[in-house]
Amino acid sequence: MAMEEATAGDRLDVVLFPWLAFGHMIPYLELAKRLAARGHTVTFLSTPRNITRLPPVPPHLSPRVRLVALPPATVEGLHEGAESTADVPPEKNELIKKAVDGLAAPFAAFLAGAAAGGRRPDWVVVDFCHNWAPAIAGEHGVPCATFQIVPASFIAFFGSRSANAAHPRTSPEDFTVLPEWCAPSFPPGITYRRHEAEWWFATSKPNASGVSDMDRMWEMMESTRFAIYRSDDEVEPAGAGVFALLSDLFHKPAIPAGILLQPELDSHHDDEPARPEVLQWLDKQPSKSVIYVALGSEAPLTATNLHELALGLELAGVRFLWAFRKPTGMSTASGTDAGEPLPDGFEDRTRGHGLVWTGWVPQVAVLAHDAVGAFLTHCGWGSTxxxxxxxxxxxxxxxxxxQGLIARTMAERRVGVEVARDDGDGSFGRDDVAAAVRRVMVEEGGKVFATNAERMKRVLGDQRRQDQYMEELEGYLIRYKDTNTPTVRNGISTR
Structure with a gap:
């Protein structure tokens, strides 16, 4: 991560404050590292248990990255130590939002202490849910930006408050078509399925925190100086002009920070005695013969989902490595054995060519392994x-x-295929899984997906271009720390 450091007069003190989910905290930490590499000082705020679970900051950057734990709030319905979405089943995520709101007073105390010590930050960068943070920061004379770790197209689909008022979406079906403001430029297939639209519709309703996710997002976007995205034009829907669209929608700059991924394999992974067993297993497989399966730890899977996925992998007949996580609070369905997350005898029948691994998996090292030829994913942005x-x-x-928008975007870019599902309830069967896996891994037509994925690798691997995104973001942070939000005309910000 060789970058030119900012001069002494341009060095910034930036506070980063992510949502209490590791899918957010890890990109925020990567942004911290990138800013530190450019000579800036970064304070990363979270709660005590989350701070201890973060990966270590490289020694050469650690003097510039300060990890600060704010005292967590006590929330009825959350057990002690439940400080992130990884600690609760999906239906309790809204209680984590209450826990975030309980951090407002500690956050105010942190800024007051920083000001009293003569260390007032230049910026506070916050996540979608910290709708109260800009007002608190403003009381201490600190400007706010928001960092969205999701694709920019997702926020464009969300739309601004005024766009939604002009074109109301009053039922789940309204989320299965492109919104009016996206229709002129987005490819027509970048929409949600009926079963996914239920989630979208729910974001407009107040949850246990008393505030809807949609209102949180709008208030955040309206009260910050600009929005930063973990994205770039190369991974957004082709031809959508999404950053210009977002600048127009919210009347402030939408700034791509790049993908913020520095592939770092485990330093010991070539040391055979310490080499993880999953890598040793991959070492014995032919080149490009294995599909790696990982659905994260927070996907709302049912026992039926897991059974059909397993049987589909078996039916496809290809080698597979499955990073298996039984989701927290996994629900069951009729016709399955609630005590057995995998079909009876599945591991025995596939032992010769498949591995179900329930321990830690070094995902980056697995994805980089020559034996891996495809990735079966839930389309979380980081994993994608x-x-x-x-x-x-x-x-x-x-x-x-x-995840649905990401899947449709990647299908439109022809780097993969979706598993076919029932549009109404989202169910899928073993035949659907097998057909998608074989289409990518076995059938002759699958070569086009491999070719396009290899092209994407070359584009995203252009580190000079990725550094340029960070340089442009750095310019905004330096120029606008003491001024108002840059104005936007026709999607172009004044600089």
Missing amino acids: IEGLVFGLPLVMLPFVVD
């Missing part, structure tokens, strides 16, 4: 980017939030 950086075609099984 990792797959593309290593040139892997995708088999896509999205569930919630931005």
Whole structure:
């Protein structure tokens, strides 16, 4: 991560404050590292247990990255130590939002202490849910920006408050078509399925925190100086002009920070005695013969989902490595054994060519391994980017939030295929899984996905271009720390 450091007069003190989910905290930490590498000082705020679970900051950057734990709030319904979405089942995520709101007073105390000590930050950069943070920061004379770790197209689909007022969406079906403001430029297929639209519709309703996600997002976008995105033009829908569209929608700059992924393999992974067993297993497989399966730890999977996925992998007849995580609070369905997350005898029948691994998996090292030829993913943004950086075609099984839009975008870019599902309830069967896997891994036509994924690898691997995104973001942070939000005309900000 060789970058030219800012001069002494341009060095910034930036506070980063992510949502309490590791899918957010990790990109925020990567942004912290990138800013520190350019000579700036960064304070990363979270809660005590989350701070201890973060990966270590490289020693050469650690003097400039300060990890600060704010005291967590006590929330009825959350057990002690439940400080992130990883600690609760999906239906309790809204209680984590209450816990975030309980950090407002500690955040104010942190800024007051910083000001009293003569260390007032230049910026506070916050996530979608910290709708109260800009007002608190403003009381201490500190400007705010927001950093969105989702694709820019997701926020464009969300739209501004005024756009939604002009074109109301009053039912789940309204989220299955392109909104009016996206229709002129977005490819027509970049929409949600009926079963995914239920989640979208729910974001407009107040949850246990008393505030809807949609209102949080709008208030955040309206009260910050500009928005930063973990994205770039190369991974957004082709031809959508999404950053100009967002600048127009919210009347402030939409700034791509690049993909913020520096592939770092475990330093010991070539040391055979310490080499993880999953890598040793991959070492014995032919080149490009294995599909890596990972759906994260927070996907709302049912026992039926897991059974059909397993039986589909078996039916496809290809080698597979499955990073298996039984989701927290996994629901069951009729016709399955609630005590057995995998079909009876599945591991025995596939032992010769498949591995179900329930322990830790070094995902980056796995994706980089020569034996891996494709990636079956839930299309979380971080996982999707990792797959593309290593040139892997995708088999896509999205569930919630931005995952459906990501899957459709990657299908439009022809780097993978989705598992076919019932549009109404989102169910899928073993035949659907097998067909998608074989289409990418076995059939002759699958070569086009591999070719396009390899092209994407070359584009995203252009580190000079990625550094340029950070340089442009740095310019905004330096120029606008003491001025008002830059104005936007026709999607172009004044500089």
